[in-house]
Amino acid sequence: FWITKDGLVVLASEVGVLDIPQERVLRKGRLQPGKMFLVDLDAGRIIEDDEIKDSLAKTAPYGEWLHAGMVRLEDIPAREHIFYPHSSVLRRQRAFGYTEEEIRLIITPMARTGAEPIGSMGTDTPVAVLSEKPRLLFDYFSQLFAQVTNPPLDAIREELVTSLGGSIGPEHNLLDPGPASCRQISLDFPVIDNDQLAKIINVNADGTHPGLSAYVVRGLFQIAEGGDGLRERIEEIRSEVSQAIKDGARIIVLSDRDGDGENAPIPSLLLTAAVHHHLIREKTRTKVGLVVESGEVREVHHVALLIGYGAAAVNPYLAMESAEDLVLQGVITDISTEKAVYNLIKSLGKGVLKVMSKMGISTIASYTGAQVFEALGLSQELIDEYFVGTTSRLGGVGLNVIAEETIKRHHIAYPPGGEIPNTKRLPIGGEYQWRRDGEPHLFDPETVFALQHATRSKRYDIFKRYTTRIDEQSKALMTLRGLFTFKEGVRSPIPIEEVEPIAEIVKRFSTGAMSYASALNQIREKVAKIQIATSH
CATH class of the missing domain: 3.20.20.70 (Aldolase class I)
Known part of the structure; x- marks a missing residue:
């Protein structure tokens, strides 16, 4: 906030909202966490945080009320554990x-x-309603x-x-x-x-x-x-x-x-x-x-x-x-x-x-x-x-x-057929890591193997096998997008000659928003080469 010498108070999300000459500014400040900023129009002045709280605290014996009424959990008699x-x-x-x-x-x-355990990369399991x-x-x-x-x-x-x-x-x-x-x-x-x-x-x-x-x-x-x-x-x-x-x-x-x-x-x-x-x-x-x-x-x-x-x-x-x-x-x-x-x-x-x-x-x-x-x-x-x-x-x-x-x-x-042995283990799970009898994952061992094999061997047919499997999983109620289908016969297809060529599209590619900190050196170098190539 800014306060000018002629009594104008400007409270805004950032400096420079109004063009006010610096020589007119009497005071600068900011709204601090846990503090109040009061412009009293009746009194014609700004009341500071300490004064506000001090005046409110004196309106009633709050301390006495708290001491007499508030019960601390530590003061209640303990029960047997x-x-x-x-x-x-x-x-x-x-x-x-x-x-x-x-x-x-x-x-x-x-x-x-x-401390709460931390994971990364999101989840590739079905949402609850599709599970x-x-x-x-x-x-x-x-x-x-x-x-x-x-x-x-x-x-x-x-x-x-x-x-x-x-x-x-x-x-x-x-x-x-x-x-x-x-x-x-x-x-x-x-x-x-x-x-x-x-x-x-x-x-x-x-x-x-x-x-x-x-x-x-x-x-x-x-x-x-x-x-x-x-x-x-x-x-x-x-x-x-x-x-x-x-x-x-x-x-x-x-x-x-x-x-x-x-x-x-x-x-x-x-x-x-x-x-x-x-x-x-x-x-x-x-x-x-x-x-x-x-x-x-x-x-x-x-x-x-x-x-x-x-x-x-x-x-x-x-x-x-x-x-x-x-x-x-x-x-x-x-x-x-x-x-x-x-x-x-x-x-x-x-x-x-x-x-x-x-x-x-x-x-x-x-x-x-x-x-x-x-x-x-x-x-x-x-x-x-x-x-x-x-x-x-x-x-x-x-x-x-x-x-x-x-x-x-x-x-x-409590199975309907009777008791289960106490030696039987809990279900394995599989929500966070793929397990054979657990929750299905988009990236299961077969999918990951196909992707790795395709990139190492540079074989497009294996890569298509990978993409086909991903698409099949989406359609099998793995994702919400798998529930969508294209409407046919609603619009006429655009002639391919009217579509902008790839050589023109890539000229507008930008890698400036990529998170370089999470990429390996090889990836950074490859991105740089692509950027240089597409710029020409």
């Missing part, structure tokens, strides 16, 4: 669709290092990001203005603050471990924290009822939550624990969004905080989605029990089970912060319920009922298919 045997962990991993690949490439690195595998509902959503020249927020260099800390509980009228506005449980992280969840569930068990009672919802549905049973159970839960609020509950825990051969877990994202939007319609959403206890959650994307659709905190209990099991089984060495769980929470939290920063969002409170996602392959009926306001450019599956995929995953742990 429960370790689960390997057989129990393995069975529930099967029920929630875990694979050996996810354990090896996702959970183990996070539990060991405290023949029973995919998680999370896979039908993609994250949105601010498409601007500069990153909207650098979560590393601008860490000072970011926060993963939040609170759980009722939210009172912002325009009429009072002591009750501070009656919440503060959290340092949106991801909580099993012991912290136990504290929240029993926060008022001894009557020491009135106004913060928690209510646990059993998020399961009967397998035999299929999609209709799932739909009916969601409606039952909505009514159950509404009644719990009337009875005084101020924290709702949506849990998918205790599934068995007859009851499967409702997808946590579906349940969270369904309850969230139901309470918004009832105008009771601010009366409660939502906590999700789910065995499905094991990736950053999963946590981000749950928070984005209304959860104030997420407890990925099975991922944490899996991390503990990896230590107890000797897969992860040199750290304790407590450290493994801490590392998992840390990596998930850092990942959520990275996702938030892509949209320029700096605090978890602003991200909660923001719904900055796009759906791909969900029916409009499903979107309108459970994911209101979510962008969806492609229709697809409804509640019946979601129930069917959930039941397929559940049958891996």
Whole structure:
């Protein structure tokens, strides 16, 4: 911003928007992260950030309210920690669709290092709606990001203005603050471990924290009822939550624990969004905080989605029990089970912060319920009922298919024909790396071999074999573009003599936008030769 000597204030995205002589400029500055810039037209002056906050802070005894009302999780009595045997962990991993690949490439690195594993080059597997595998509902959503020249927020260099800390509980009228506005449980992280969840569930068990009672919802549905049973159970839960609020509950825990051969877990994202939007319609959403206890959650994307659709905190209990099991089984060495769980929470939290920063969002409170996602392959009926306001450019599956995929995953742990041996391993996976029985890849061993063989032997017939295989995979429901066909007989073909010759087209080729840092020397030299040749 610029302030001139005659009282003109210019606030713009960049310098030079208006042609103002430098001798007229009294002051130059910028809008800083976390600070306010106020031009008070009534007072005829600019009020600085410190003065604004100081005057607001003196309007009410906020410090006293916080001290008396805010409950820190550390101050709630601890509950006994429960370790689960390997057989129990393995069975529930099967029920929630875990694979050996996810354990090896996702959970183990996070539990060991405290950082989210990073991959590259995108994915060449089918999108969830085209996959023949029973995919998680999370896979039908993609994250949105601010498409601007500069990153909207650098979560590393601008860490000072970011926060993963939040609170759980009722939210009172912002325009009429009072002591009750501070009656919440503060959290340092949106991801909580099993012991912290136990504290929240029993926060008022001894009557020491009135106004913060928690209510646990059993998020399961009967397998035999299929999609209709799932739909009916969601409606039952909505009514159950509404009644719990009337009875005084101020924290709702949506849990998918205790599934068995007859009851499967409702997808946590579906349940969270369904309850969230139901309470918004009832105008009771601010009366409660939502906590999700789910065995499905094991990736950053999963946590981000749950928070984005209304959860104030997420407890990925099975991922944490899996991390503990990896230590107890000797897969992860040199750290304790407590450290493994801490590392998992840390990596998930850092990942959520990275996702938030892509949209320029700096605090978890602003991200909660923001719904900055796009759906791909969900029916409009499903979107309108459970994911209101979510962008969806492609229709697809409804509640019946979601129930069917959930039941397929559940049958891996509870097969209709009876028990499975505990010695049987998890499904291999194949989402990140090609496996014979896993998710199909566009670039499988046969395709890669054909491409390498064609380039080494310089044989066009083998290259055509490679392109034909790629085209066949696209048509076999591997990609969305494979679903498109050309309309015939709509337009007359253009005579070839009217098409610009190749020799003229290549003159306009430019390699200036190529990422030279990612190319080998041989590639750079080849590009340079092509550029020189085409310029002549």
